[in-house]
Amino acid sequence: MAANNNSDPILDEGGEGGVKHEAVGEAGEGKGGGGAAATQAPAAMLPRSGSRPQLDLSGAAIHGNLEDRNPTILLPNQSDDISHLALDIGGSLIKLVYFSRHAEHSSEDKRKLSTKRRLGMLNGGRRSYPVLGGRLHFVKFETGKLNECLDFISSKQLHRGGVDSPSWRSGAQPDNIVIKATGGGAFKYADLFKERLGVSLEKEDEMDCLVAGANFLLKSIRHEAFTHMDGQKEYVQIDQNDLFPFLLVNVGSGVSIIKVDGHGKFQRVSGTNVGGGTYWGLGRLMTKCKSFDELLELSQRGDNSTIDMLVGDIYGGLDYSKIGLSASTIASSFGKTISDDKELSDYRPEDISLSLLRMISYNIGQISYLNALRYGLKRIFFGGFFIRGHAYTMDTISFAVNFWSKGEAKAMFLRHEGFLGALGAFMSYEKHGLDDLRIHHLVERFPMGAPYISWMEKFVQKGTQITAPVPVGFPVTTGMGGFERPTAKGDILRSDASAALNVGVLHLVPTLDVFPLLEDPKMYEPNTIDLDLNEYKYWFKILSDHLPDLVDKAVASEGGTDDAKRRGDAFAHAFSAHLARLMEEPAAYGKFGLANLLELREECLREFQFVDAYVSIKQRENEASLAVLPDLLMELDSMNEEARLLALIEGVLAANIFDWGSRACIDDFDMFKKRMLADKKGQPYKRALLFVDNSGADVVLGMIPLARELLRNGTEVVLVANSLPALNDVTANELPGIVAEAAKHCGILRKAAEAGGLIFDAMAGIQDDLKDEPVSVPLMVVENGCGSPCIDFRQVSSELAAAAKDADLLILEGMGRSLHTNLNARFKCDTLKLAMVKNQRLAEKLFNGNIYDCICKFEPVHLT
Numbered sequence: 001m002a003a004n005n006n007s008d009p010i011l012d013e014g015g016e017g018g019v020k021h022e023a024v025g026e027a028g029e030g031k032g033g034g035g036a037a038a039t040q041a042p043a044a045m046l047p048r049s050g051s052r053p054q055l056d057l058s059g060a061a062i063h064g065n066l067e068d069r070n071p072t073i074l075l076p077n078q079s080d081d082i083s084h085l086a087l088d089i090g091g092s093l094i095k096l097v098y099f100s101r102h103a104e105h106s107s108e109d110k111r112k113l114s115t116k117r118r119l120g121m122l123n124g125g126r127r128s129y130p131v132l133g134g135r136l137h138f139v140k141f142e143t144g145k146l147n148e149c150l151d152f153i154s155s156k157q158l159h160r161g162g163v164d165s166p167s168w169r170s171g172a173q174p175d176n177i178v179i180k181a182t183g184g185g186a187f188k189y190a191d192l193f194k195e196r197l198g199v200s201l202e203k204e205d206e207m208d209c210l211v212a213g214a215n216f217l218l219k220s221i222r223h224e225a226f227t228h229m230d231g232q233k234e235y236v237q238i239d240q241n242d243l244f245p246f247l248l249v250n251v252g253s254g255v256s257i258i259k260v261d262g263h264g265k266f267q268r269v270s271g272t273n274v275g276g277g278t279y280w281g282l283g284r285l286m287t288k289c290k291s292f293d294e295l296l297e298l299s300q301r302g303d304n305s306t307i308d309m310l311v312g313d314i315y316g317g318l319d320y321s322k323i324g325l326s327a328s329t330i331a332s333s334f335g336k337t338i339s340d341d342k343e344l345s346d347y348r349p350e351d352i353s354l355s356l357l358r359m360i361s362y363n364i365g366q367i368s369y370l371n372a373l374r375y376g377l378k379r380i381f382f383g384g385f386f387i388r389g390h391a392y393t394m395d396t397i398s399f400a401v402n403f404w405s406k407g408e409a410k411a412m413f414l415r416h417e418g419f420l421g422a423l424g425a426f427m428s429y430e431k432h433g434l435d436d437l438r439i440h441h442l443v444e445r446f447p448m449g450a451p452y453i454s455w456m457e458k459f460v461q462k463g464t465q466i467t468a469p470v471p472v473g474f475p476v477t478t479g480m481g482g483f484e485r486p487t488a489k490g491d492i493l494r495s496d497a498s499a500a501l502n503v504g505v506l507h508l509v510p511t512l513d514v515f516p517l518l519e520d521p522k523m524y525e526p527n528t529i530d531l532d533l534n535e536y537k538y539w540f541k542i543l544s545d546h547l548p549d550l551v552d553k554a555v556a557s558e559g560g561t562d563d564a565k566r567r568g569d570a571f572a573h574a575f576s577a578h579l580a581r582l583m584e585e586p587a588a589y590g591k592f593g594l595a596n597l598l599e600l601r602e603e604c605l606r607e608f609q610f611v612d613a614y615v616s617i618k619q620r621e622n623e624a625s626l627a628v629l630p631d632l633l634m635e636l637d638s639m640n641e642e643a644r645l646l647a648l649i650e651g652v653l654a655a656n657i658f659d660w661g662s663r664a665c666i667d668d669f670d671m672f673k674k675r676m677l678a679d680k681k682g683q684p685y686k687r688a689l690l691f692v693d694n695s696g697a698d699v700v701l702g703m704i705p706l707a708r709e710l711l712r713n714g715t716e717v718v719l720v721a722n723s724l725p726a727l728n729d730v731t732a733n734e735l736p737g738i739v740a741e742a743a744k745h746c747g748i749l750r751k752a753a754e755a756g757g758l759i760f761d762a763m764a765g766i767q768d769d770l771k772d773e774p775v776s777v778p779l780m781v782v783e784n785g786c787g788s789p790c791i792d793f794r795q796v797s798s799e800l801a802a803a804a805k806d807a808d809l810l811i812l813e814g815m816g817r818s819l820h821t822n823l824n825a826r827f828k829c830d831t832l833k834l835a836m837v838k839n840q841r842l843a844e845k846l847f848n849g850n851i852y853d854c855i856c857k858f859e860p861v862h863l864t
């Protein structure tokens with residue numbers, strides 16, 4: 001049977017004895033090397049990206065001061081088209097949202113075109129999606145340092161993309177660039193923008209923008225809103241049909257309180273002048289702090305009871321329980337400072353900062369509650385940069401809302417807290433074509449700001465600062481309206497650079513779709529197991545242990561040059577920083593599952609320009625497997641149909657099913673066989689989608705022979721492969737080459753591949769044994785839209801979505817796609833999930849089984 005000794009390097013358990021399963025059967029011997037090169041050169045084959053545009057880095061240079069934390073890098077030759085910049089210029093901070101669109105490198109190859117034609121995706125040349133892909137970036141500056149902001153805009157030429165006219169491309173200065181702007185500064189600084197950048201600010205109403213921004217986030221971003229109570233962050237999935245009404249409280253310098261009833265339907269019902277500016281302003285005066293973060297950091301080491309007058313101070317240490325006040329409740333903020341014969345300098349800055357923070361947060365919580373009560377609203381979303389993702393601030397506000405409303409109203413926070421206005425201004429562009437954005441079009445990534453060129457070493461140094469975990473003190477509440485002071489001592493606040501990791505770059509990928517065969521997209525959850533802290537610890541160790549090996553492979557894949565080594569170092573730092581961040585706060589990047597974690601690693605490799613770390617390994621495996629394919633096919637053809645089907649499934653699992661008694665934890669093979677053999681009675685599957693995994697034996701000796709069997713029965717086969725490299729997974733770009741090689745040994749494959757547009761030229765020099773073959777059903781290859789070893793069926797390529805329309809059989813192979821994700825996923829058609837459980841812990845957890853157990857899970861749709 002198929003010799004399958006290539007294994008998934010991460011999804012397999014580390015440790016546990018190297019190569020996981022040995023060659024089964026005899027056909028796998030000998031015939032090493034010398035085989036035809038099945039795969040094409042990877043670099044040349046990667047002109048496009050399912051999720052990220054490739055940058056043209058030639059001629060890149062640092063612009064501005066090298067000492068800056070985020071120096072601007074100019075990429076003069078990259079074709080990204082920056083367009084649509086929007087600003088929110090507030091009393092304290094300037095927020096920028098800009099969209100970089102990448103020109104389609106539309107060198108669609110013949111395979112793609114023919115697949116699209118076949119799948120009915122080429123309707124008169126009209127694009128089936130509204131806009132080009134690109135990325136949405138979020139940046140902020142202090143309003144007092146407006147010049148830095150202007151420099152940033154000008155160095156990145158952000159203001160020039162807003163024009164559709166090509167005049168500026170030829171170098172001519174456009175005379176009328178208009179940029180959307182909101183916030184008071186849109187009025188105050190309009191002249192300065194005209195003077196410095198030659199642009200006019202088109203003013204958008206601040207409240208309109210706040211509401212539009214909040215509605216956009218709640219509608220389009222997964223895991224945007226969360227509650228924060230007693231130090232626990234919990235993401236809230238908002239039901240689109242049950243979003244309105246809600247109260248929006250934007251805590252900027254001042255506070256605006258808005259009742260939102262729908263899109264563009266709202267009323268500013270209240271506000272308070274005691275807000276973020278008050279905290280920062282008073283705090284600066286009283287503590288001599290130089291920055292907002294420094295002030296916030298001080299509060300974490302404060303004890304407000306030296307400053308605030310508590311109920312117990314007034315009642316001789318007793319609660320005033322009759323009206324529900326505990327002794328530790330603040331009776332009067334700063335009240336103690338009146339009776340003391342003390343100067344400001346006699347108080348600790350830490351205590352002052354905490355008293356101020358509590359006074360203001362509590363007050364905002366209370367006013368918000370009163371307004372929610374006034375309009376009968378249960379949900380209050382808090383935005384604005386005063387929140388700053390700070391656990392204690394959020395807990396204080398949540399406590400106030402919960403306490404006063406007796407649990408009736410809920411405080412929720414937003415990951416993009418400070419960018420509501422800027423996003424709203426951005427959304428107000430009429431022609432950006434983004435109005436129709438859907439949740440599945442957006443993929444959030446968390447880049448480390450990869451330094452592309454000369455300052456890699458600096459990044460490695462700086463990366464260490466980001467890596468250092470920063471504990472956040474969780475407050476303990478006492479009930480009855482009192483708070484304890486924060487328990488953590490000596491903590492520092494996460495620096496702005498890494499705090500930026502709360503908010504990623506939003507990648508707009510208009511070609512993504514929800515997989516149409518999902519039984520219930522709303523209820524679908526790709527991850528099989530929740531990543532709780534224990535799971536995190538486990539994966540943290542596996543991923544950390546595997547990191548040096550991965551770096552070696554990645555560096556080797558780029559020729560082992562000095563540059564590749566430096567990038568390898570930087571990648572290791574960046575990925576470790578991500579892991580450290582997640583260990584400290586598993587919910588930092590939204591609700592994160594294993595699929596996201598594995599994808600993060602692949603993205604991180606890509607960020608450091610590692611195109612395909614496993615390229616040569618994949619090539620070697622493919623060549624070796626192709627060399628033994630003819631023998632395998634011959635052996636299969638000598639079997640009767642039943643035995644062949646078993647051997648084929650066995651080949652996919654690379655396990656010996658003959659002794660399944662002890663090895664299979666889920667064994668629906670007989671059920672599948674019954675259905676397959678029924679094909680003979682004239683009801684073959686119409687179209688099967690085969691999701692391939694790994695390279696080499698898994699593909700060549702596993703899935704391709706299975707595909708051949710289906711083709712033989714008259715079933716159309718679509719091989720579904722990754723859009724981008726991930727581990728040793730074959731990509732949709734590589735697969736046609738492999739199929740073409742395999743087809744040299746088999747008439748069925750060859751006819752089907754020709755029918756499916758995978759082979760174009762009548763291949764000369766191949767023995768022509770096709771004369772007697774009937775006209776074949778097609779064999780096609782489509783990309784899945786992912787660059788990950790797992791798959792999230794809420795976001796697949798439009799190609800795959802189109803191919804799914806006529807499919808009545810899905811075959812998911814491998815741990816990533818059928819175990820770690822999708823084990824419990826239900827589809828609208830028959831589904832076969834095949835995997836060997838190469839992880840002891842998972843086997844125990846999921847099936848009470850053992851490592852190397854197999855699952856062959858058949859879920860016929862008529863039974864459900």
Ligand SMILES: Nc1ncnc2c1ncn2[C@@H]1O[C@H](COP(=O)(O)OP(=O)(O)OP(=O)(O)O)[C@@H](O)[C@H]1O
Pocket residue numbers: 089090091092093094142183184251252253254255275276277278279280292293383384385386387388418
């Ligand atoms: N790095 C920072 N520098 C200054 N203030 C900060 C910083 N980070 C958070 N803040 C807090 O955020 C507040 C500003 O929030 P935000 O940007 O939402 O308001 P704004 O738009 O500037 O003000 P407004 O809407 O009232 O005009 C500051 O007053 C301060 O409390």
Ligand SMILES: CC(C)(CO)[C@@H](O)C(=O)NCCC(=O)O
Pocket residue numbers: 090091183184206252253254255256270271272273
């Ligand atoms: C004046 C704005 C709207 C400027 O963003 C904001 O700072 C604010 O809502 N201040 C509170 C003003 C009040 O309602 O008392």
Ligand SMILES: [Mn+2]
Pocket residue numbers: 088089090091183252253421
């Ligand atoms: Mn504002």
